[in-house]
Amino acid sequence: MRPTARSSPHLVSGTGFAVLVVALVAALVAATAFAIGVGTVDVPVGRVVAVVWSHLSGGTAVQDPLTDQIVWEFRTPRVLLAALAGSGLSLAGVCLQTLVRNPLADPYLFGVSAGASLGAVIALTSGVGLVAGLGVAGAAFAGSLISLVVVFVMAQRGGRLIGSSLVLAGVAVAYLGTAITSYIQLQANPAELRGVMFWLLGSVAGASWDDLGVLAAATAVTAIWLTTQGRSMNALSVGDDTAAGLGVDVHRLRVLLLVAASLLTAAVVSVAGGIGFVGLIVPHAVRLVVGPDHRKVFPVSLLAGAVFLVLVDLVTRTVDRPNEVPIGIFTAALGAPFFLALLRRRKRALR
Amino acid sequence: MRVRIDGVSVVIDDTTILGGVDLVAEASAITGVIGPNGSGKSTLLRCVYRALKPTTGAVHIGQDDVWRSSARQAGLRTAVVAQDHDLDNDYSVHEIVTMGRNPHKGVLDRETTADRAIVDRALERVRMDWAAHRVFATLSGGERQRVLVARALTQETPVLLLDEPTNHLDIGAQLELLDLVRELGLTTIAALHDLNHATAYCDRLLLLHAGRAVAEGTPAEVLDADRVAAVFGVRSAVVPHPLTGRPHFVTASITGSAEEEVPSDPTSTGRR
Numbered sequence: 001m002r003p004t005a006r007s008s009p010h011l012v013s014g015t016g017f018a019v020l021v022v023a024l025v026a027a028l029v030a031a032t033a034f035a036i037g038v039g040t041v042d043v044p045v046g047r048v049v050a051v052v053w054s055h056l057s058g059g060t061a062v063q064d065p066l067t068d069q070i071v072w073e074f075r076t077p078r079v080l081l082a083a084l085a086g087s088g089l090s091l092a093g094v095c096l097q098t099l100v101r102n103p104l105a106d107p108y109l110f111g112v113s114a115g116a117s118l119g120a121v122i123a124l125t126s127g128v129g130l131v132a133g134l135g136v137a138g139a140a141f142a143g144s145l146i147s148l149v150v151v152f153v154m155a156q157r158g159g160r161l162i163g164s165s166l167v168l169a170g171v172a173v174a175y176l177g178t179a180i181t182s183y184i185q186l187q188a189n190p191a192e193l194r195g196v197m198f199w200l201l202g203s204v205a206g207a208s209w210d211d212l213g214v215l216a217a218a219t220a221v222t223a224i225w226l227t228t229q230g231r232s233m234n235a236l237s238v239g240d241d242t243a244a245g246l247g248v249d250v251h252r253l254r255v256l257l258l259v260a261a262s263l264l265t266a267a268v269v270s271v272a273g274g275i276g277f278v279g280l281i282v283p284h285a286v287r288l289v290v291g292p293d294h295r296k297v298f299p300v301s302l303l304a305g306a307v308f309l310v311l312v313d314l315v316t317r318t319v320d321r322p323n324e325v326p327i328g329i330f331t332a333a334l335g336a337p338f339f340l341a342l343l344r345r346r347k348r349a350l351r
Numbered sequence: 352m353r354v355r356i357d358g359v360s361v362v363i364d365d366t367t368i369l370g371g372v373d374l375v376a377e378a379s380a381i382t383g384v385i386g387p388n389g390s391g392k393s394t395l396l397r398c399v400y401r402a403l404k405p406t407t408g409a410v411h412i413g414q415d416d417v418w419r420s421s422a423r424q425a426g427l428r429t430a431v432v433a434q435d436h437d438l439d440n441d442y443s444v445h446e447i448v449t450m451g452r453n454p455h456k457g458v459l460d461r462e463t464t465a466d467r468a469i470v471d472r473a474l475e476r477v478r479m480d481w482a483a484h485r486v487f488a489t490l491s492g493g494e495r496q497r498v499l500v501a502r503a504l505t506q507e508t509p510v511l512l513l514d515e516p517t518n519h520l521d522i523g524a525q526l527e528l529l530d531l532v533r534e535l536g537l538t539t540i541a542a543l544h545d546l547n548h549a550t551a552y553c554d555r556l557l558l559l560h561a562g563r564a565v566a567e568g569t570p571a572e573v574l575d576a577d578r579v580a581a582v583f584g585v586r587s588a589v590v591p592h593p594l595t596g597r598p599h600f601v602t603a604s605i606t607g608s609a610e611e612e613v614p615s616d617p618t619s620t621g622r623r
Contacts (some may be wrong), residue, residue: 192531231458
């Protein structure tokens with residue numbers, strides 16, 4: 001007789017899942033309030049809440065103008081950008097990993113961010129002309145769309161997207177974009193170079209409210225659409241033929257997922273630069289905890305990605321005060337050990 | 352529900368994979384599709400379950416043209432045990448089988464008690480209920496195939512399609528799976544490799560060779576020794592099965608040396 005397992009094999013399931021979601025929402029709110037308070041001038045959490053509340057409720061400012069400006073004009077947009085970028089990159093990662101059924105897929109593998117970087121770097125260094133007119137964010141967005149179209153055209157055969165071709169075309173486009181970006185960097189003067197480097201490694205510093213609109217809209221629209229696609233994505237994640245047998249229009253879903261993930265990545269990269277690792281690792285970590293069901297993976301990735309990047313951003317600006325370290329360095333430095341610990345646990349559970 | 356395949360051909364990049372195949376699979380019968388590797392068995396099935404659009408021709412299930420109705424409709428008519436199941440994920444058996452309810456559910460519907468009961472019954476039917484909360488990828492090959500049949504059952508479709516369902520299974524698991532399929536009594540189309548499974552379990556057979564239908568009919572009509580020699584390149588003979596008395600296929604390499612030959616064997620006719 002084989003042993004009969006009585007409950008789900010996943011680390012968190014059933015009511016545990018609801019508890020996890022509530023805990024993540026609470027963690028996001030707490031981390032956001034705390035992160036807004038920390039900086040060159042520390043603001044107690046109570047005053048952060050008071051300032052944010054006075055703006056949200058449209059009431060008169062109860063704080064002194066300086067605190068008000070620090071909290072509302074500088075810190076809040078920055079922390080929200082970190083949260084939105086973390087959510088957006090995590091969702092894009094889930095989409096892409098399912099789309100090509102390749103655990104290494106992430107927003108940076110598909111050439112989208114390399115295209116965005118190229119656009120941004122041209123805008124940062126050229127100073128004049130059409131590209132400069134778009135601004136850094138606009139040029140980054142244009143670059144990512146162009147690379148998306150190239151990958152798309154290369155990876156389809158007879159109107160069908162081929163998963164393996166998608167990965168290969170994405171990698172090739174990414175290398176090409178990186179090569180051109182590197183060449184431009186070598187030509188850049190030292191003053192421009194620092195800006196370029198900082199941008200390439202990703203940063204949410206200097207975020208303003210204007211930066212958030214497009215990204216917030218892209219994240220919200222994608223998240224709502226993905227909520228309706230959980231079952232189909234479960235089917236797709238076990239096989240194309242199986243998914244077709246379960247009533248999924250595989251080709252259509254593939255195209256929509258690629259477009260959604262690319263637009264999301266482009267929206268993040270155009271305002272926050274190349275923040276790596278989040279889109280790769282958050283979805284995997286989430287699956288290790290709640291299992292592979294996309295109806296659970298999406299909401300948890302959205303929240304976990306936001307919490308993770310808010311905390312990482314907090315570290316980047318406190319570890320070496322008053323200097324800031326690019327956020328891309330710490331996403332990997334903090335995320336990798338955590339992920340490896342989860343991976344070890346999975347190996348034990350599968351035995 | 353009857354499945355009718357009319358003149359289906361598939362041409363990909365100027366290569367003809369299927370060249371105008373016709374087949375009628377009668378309701379509640381098991382129709383076997385046999386043929387060598389690359390003869391187009393899987394491709395034909397994929398045209399039926401809407402994974403691959405035929406270049407020409409049509410597939411009807413009952414009165415409905417598969418390629419003129421939606422993907423979801425296909426999921427309500429045909430259930431598939433395909434060959435491509437990815438094992439690099441941690442879905443539990445219960446989660447895998449629950450996917451069979453997908454075509455019945457709206458995008459925001461949750462699984463109801465009724466759905467869970469259907470899943471439990473399907474798992475009991477294939478004797479895999481003990482494994483509901485195991486990780487699918489950790490099961491043995493035979494157990495996994497039974498779970499996939501359970502998922503097909505939860506789709507509650509009139510038609511069942513099996514793409515080489517006994518691949519990688521030990522002999523006991525192969526027969527157990529085919530017995531189960533016969534018990535189900537659905538309109539079944541199965542791509543099979545083993546000619547004895549085809550004769551023992553199928554009501555009708557379609558023999559494919561290089562994308563074309565070579566023969567169609569009862570197993571006895573289709574599997575004659577000359578045809579098997581021409582299509583599979585092996586010598587064959589039909590002998591009574593020593594245990595069951597049913598016709599049984601025995602095969603030998605076509606290049607076998609003369610001294611292996613039993614000189615007086617009257618049934619060995621496949622030699623060229």
